[in-house]
Amino acid sequence: MSGGLRGSDVPLAELHDLALVDLDGVVYKGHEPVPFAADSLATARDRGLALQFVTNNASREPEAVAEQLTALGVPARPDEVFTAAQAGAALLTTRLAAGSRVLVVGGAGLHTAVRAAGYVVVGSASDRPDAVIQGFAPTLGWTDLAEAAYAVAGGAWFVATNLDLSLPTDRGYAPGNGALVGAVQAATGVRPDSAGKPEPTMYHLAVERTGARSPLVVGDRLDTDLAGARSAGYPGLHVLTGVSSARDAVLARPGERPDYLGADLRALAEAHPAPARSGDWWECREAAARVADGVLQVRGHGLDAARAACAAAWDAVDRGESLDPDTVPAWGVGSSLEAAPAR
Structure with a gap:
């Protein structure tokens, strides 16, 4: 009996064949690398662990994320990056036919993902979009949120790439996509469907693209990364380099509890004692x-x-x-x- 935490006599990098690694607060904070992240991921790869970088940030394209990771000493290919923009576009396909009009409120990554899914991107509620999809971008302003509100109030399906209230940066925590989505929700009374973590969509799609049989989720937020791991049915490693603390883990609700606890990404190369x-x-x-x-x-x-x-x-x-x-x-x-x- 482990009280909910699992034990492993071998390093997690040898126990699992794929790590679904969050980015903000795990690998980097803003433009700054998290200590030990690059060396730890290199060590994990050397032990045979494949990596998929799964992020709720929908503002950038996978190519740009891969370039940033590589510049921080974590070599990455675009096909190793899975964003909430891609998950949001996948969610649209469950209800909208190809060729439908979509108002995109977000950055370049979201525009690219929606177009790649076969939709016509429009820029105004006056274009009578069938759906509104909203993702974080630092350039979003009142005009963007107002257009989203007009379209949602007019009957467009409201989709959010994620509902994270905060976003870790190198200066602290800033409003995340959930905070901006909240403005549209407050104006319309409509709660969006969400594609990002803690929904399991991103994790399942990332595992499907690799064919992994024993994935491990790695994240710093209990309410998104680890809750998503529970929803997806995958074990989760909570690292203490970002939002949620060890105290938060002790007080976590059942649906947000991790399976493993580590100080940072060095935990991938360590065995984990079970209480x-x-x-x-x-x-x-x-x-x-x-x-x-x-x-x-x-x-x-x-x-x-x-x-x-x-x-x-x-x-x-x-x-x-x-x-x-x-x-x-x-x-x-x-x-x-x-x-x-x-x-």
């Missing part, structure tokens, strides 16, 4: 945790302490016990995993 129950405690090597009378108690430090805490907290909550979130240590993100005292 095991010992009396009232969940132990992970030298660390241990338990929930007693709603209070999380933790012995030890670092990643193993966080793993033990996940196991103890998830087990208690799933059995109907209460857990006071203020007793969960304030583990942050990053490789050090130093825990501040519980509040």
Whole structure:
């Protein structure tokens, strides 16, 4: 019994044949590389792990993403990149015939993907589009959102490439596509269908293009990357270099819980100990945790302490016990995993 976290006696790069790797917060933040990412991915490839870079960012074309990765020391081909723009275009094909008119609110990557799917891209609600598809682009403004709102209010099918509220950059977190989609939703009262994570579409399409049999999802956000892994039925590795912290993992809902926990992408080359129950405690090597009378108690430090805490907290909550979130240590993100005292 692992309390929800899996164990592996061999490195994950040897256990799986494909890694579905998120980008923002995992490989890079804005224009800056995440520490250890390039070397870790190179090591994983050397061990036979194929890579697909699966991103909710729909603003750029796969060629541009591959060029950025290569410049950051992560050699990548366009066919190793799968974007939310491509997933959004695939979602359109489930209801719209080829040749239908689509109002595209987004960047070059989204325009290219929609045209490649056989649709006529229009620029105004006055063109009576059959659908509106909205994806993030830093150049979007009020006029773009207004045209989307006019078209949706007129009956066009509303599709979003993803609903991420925030976007990690090298300066911090900025409004993501979900925040901009929220403006159109507020104006129209229409909630869009979403193609990006946490929907499983992107993961399934990326696996189909490779023929992989044992994929592993790698991400930094519980509500998108890891929730998407659960939806797709694939195991997920949560790395602590982006949005969601180790404390967030301890408090995660069942549908957002990871299968593995790692400080950063070096976790691909590592074995992963599984927490095991010992009396009232969940132990992970030298660390241990338990929930007693709603209070999380933790012995030890670092990643193993966080793993033990996940196991103890998830087990208690799933059995109907209460857990006071203020007793969960304030583990942050990053490789050090130093825990501040519980509040």
